[in-house]
Amino acid sequence: MSVPLATTDLTTALAAVLPGGTVQTDPDVLAAHSCDHASTCPAGVPACLVRPRTTEEVSAVLRYAYEHRIPVVPQGARTGLSGGANAVDGAILLSLERMTAILGIDEDNQIATVEPGVVNAEFSRAVARRGLFYPPDPSSWEMSTLGGNVATNAGGLCCVKYGVTADWIRGLEVVLADGRVLRTGRDTAKGVAGYDLTRLFTGSEGTLGVVTKIVTALRPAAEAPRTAIAFFGDLGSACATVTDVMTGGLRPSLLELIDPVGLAEVSRERDYGFPPGTSTVLIAQSDSVAEAEGVLGGFTTAVRRHGGEALVADDPEEGKLFLAARRSVGLVLEKRGALLSDDVCVPRTRLRELVAGVGEIGDRLGVRIACTGHAGDGNMHPTIVFDAADPDEKRRAEEAFEAVMALGLRLGGTITGEHGVGLLKRGWLERELGPVGLDAHRWIKTAFDPRSILNPGKVLARF
Amino acid sequence: MSVPLATTDLTTALAAVLPGGTVQTDPDVLAAHSCDHASTCPAGVPACLVRPRTTEEVSAVLRYAYEHRIPVVPQGARTGLSGGANAVDGAILLSLERMTAILGIDEDNQIATVEPGVVNAEFSRAVARRGLFYPPDPSSWEMSTLGGNVATNAGGLCCVKYGVTADWIRGLEVVLADGRVLRTGRDTAKGVAGYDLTRLFTGSEGTLGVVTKIVTALRPAAEAPRTAIAFFGDLGSACATVTDVMTGGLRPSLLELIDPVGLAEVSRERDYGFPPGTSTVLIAQSDSVAEAEGVLGGFTTAVRRHGGEALVADDPEEGKLFLAARRSVGLVLEKRGALLSDDVCVPRTRLRELVAGVGEIGDRLGVRIACTGHAGDGNMHPTIVFDAADPDEKRRAEEAFEAVMALGLRLGGTITGEHGVGLLKRGWLERELGPVGLDAHRWIKTAFDPRSILNPGKVLARF
CATH class of the missing domain: 3.30.465.10 (Uridine Diphospho-n-acetylenolpyruvylglucosamine Reductase; domain 3)
Known part of the structure; x- marks a missing residue:
């Protein structure tokens, strides 16, 4: 694969101001650095990869890029889920991975x-x-x-x-x-x-x-966490429990929910010993000895009030096992098909409507959607599992993904609680911000990046 | 006092788009609304005072001001300490005091x-x-x-x-x-x-x-606070205690220091029963029943390690009395003369150097400076007491005020922990930010206020 002349100029110029080995143009290396973990986002073809070791080297790269109006895509470990680190055509990929002090x-x-x-x-x-x-x-x-x-x-x-x-x-x-x-x-x-x-x-x-x-x-340092788990026959009771726990002033250090779809999948992989009839699980932790009794006691009371069954782990290992079930949801789902992972966050009292609505979207469009997440914050990760080789299912999955964001906004929430906008949700950001909010964003972007070289097209469409 | 024609035009135009009684031009009313609590900051002569009741009315005022390039000074209760709410010549004072829902x-x-x-x-x-x-x-x-x-x-x-x-x-x-x-x-x-x-x-x-x-x-709601007080013969030991308490991971809900100058003044007003030889006082609270024993116990241990004497209040009233001493410092100082109240914040470990340095500044310039404040955050309020009728003492007080900010910056701190920049510290902000930081601020200001009508000259000098 030949490198176009312009790219040769660029890399020669950058190599001249940076230490040897900082600039790379090997197409395989570039390809490997062109995407983050957002599987459905497009990536462009970058001009080169630059891996500076100092602020001065980063500064030299940007001075050159600014002068020549070349796009720069900053990258960390590229584990993002929204395409924020994806390559842009002709861009310098600016990896910070060597600045590790x-x-x-x-x-x-x-x-x-x-x-x-x-x-x-x-x-x-x-x-x-x-x-x-x-x-x-x-x-x-x-x-x-x-x-x-x-x-x-x-x-x-x-x-x-x-x-x-x-x-x-x-x-x-x-x-x-x-x-x-x-x-x-x-x-x-x-x-x-x-x-x-x-x-x-x-x-x-x-x-x-x-x-x-x-x-x-x-x-x-926090103290060793103590863990409790709760088993429910239905999702709604689990959501109501979450609201009770948080409204009551307890300060759990973790409050996670595994929904029926996610629970069925992780249980297929491993027997966690959940009681028969369990459809939904909540996991709570406290990492403060002074507070643990109050937090886990309050959690247990709330669980029982809503018809669930609660269990406080006898030892840290048992606690870790509960948490392992939650942590494994994503990995297990990856084995079932391609994933579209969402990240809506709603006011805590709307959690029940969110998970119910997600279920309805899955039913309506005939796709499976797990809905696990950080229930204590109202931040859930509805994850659509689909067969990427089936164009119709893929289309329905994408439709479901959009419908989930629309639902999140309708419930007074946001399209992204923690994953970011990147390329994936750029269009939806405009909906969430509205025209005045979008203008305010553009003012800031233009003020700091008048030549539009910094990760162009991410978060905001080019304008 | 006659109102200039241009002002008449302005007030007529505003009155036309706002409900009756919203626009005021009475010179006494304007004068009363022209300053906040920053006694040494200059105030201009405003054109009018507008007190809208709705967002739509605020919007109407700004539309007019934008079109005609008239400065607008937003105001709350004008209790600020940096001149941020002070009038600007020809400005609309935009008071939000009627929007109280x-x-x-x-x-x-x-x-x-x-x-x-x-x-x-x-x-x-x-x-x-x-x-x-x-x-x-x-x-x-x-x-x-x-x-x-x-x-x-x-x-x-x-x-x-x-x-x-x-x-x-x-x-x-x-x-x-x-x-x-x-x-x-x-x-x-x-x-x-x-x-x-x-x-x-x-x-x-x-x-x-x-x-x-x-x-x-x-x-x-937090729980009823429990209070402890500590008495030290010297300021340095009190500062060292603060570092110990905070580094040790205790979470007091309040950790205040009264320095020797402040303590002498409040003790002249009222006998708080401080032990003989007390020069410096620390007050700590915990507003969590679960944590109080640990917090106040840890505080007491740290106090004794540094040679101080600690006392946990038997009841809430005794706790309130301790806190009343701290709260009264400002009021007592106001009786002694004019005040220049500073607001530097330093990394907690530099607290001892800050208070010692403030003492040296006072000695060098022959002015009295109390140095009480939020010791747990490293945020102190060095307060210079001076005779405003004595030009030389006033000059030395102002020199001390500058010297305290320079000291704060030298210790790795900031010129303002909580009072803001306003007019009072505008020049010092440039020193703290440096030229690149100042540019970034100007970019934002220009992006959001291209006609420079919003509280012009505050925080940033006009540019």
């Missing part, structure tokens, strides 16, 4: 400074060795990078108690479109000097700048 | 929707009657409005456990410079659809839009 862990001020390529799990383990805790735990945490987590404002299982990634970011170093380096935020616990640029960049999916350093907040 | 309290989803003129204390009491809790508690909470709290991203005593105003805002309705109405955020617990406009507006001090509706998060 944990620059400092300040135990006394409970902050850390890290480079964006650090994998979440490695960072979490590093701070744990110092008796500290970085809560954000997206399902991808063993693979995904902190830079990617910041770009997507990643969520996870523990959000119900600890919030999302943005809640743990104190400041950022960002290379702007023109290559200049911006510092946002501060190392202090509080601060109101100027606009909140840290939050503006967090969750902006690489469309406003490239994050090259991250200051995170930390907290003291 | 609590539009809804959703107990099950633990959110509320309110208009910006609702006073913090009234809202807090209204949600308390429903068993709920809105934590942000700036010292001005009995007077300040939620709109003003959002505009300044107000802090308070409970931030050390519950965070600042921004942490409790889910979404906003904002009237943009051209009069269009934007909805930001969402009612859900999580959501990553698009840029975080809610955070962008929160703390933007009326320079990007006018907030007309606020969706707050709520939590279940």
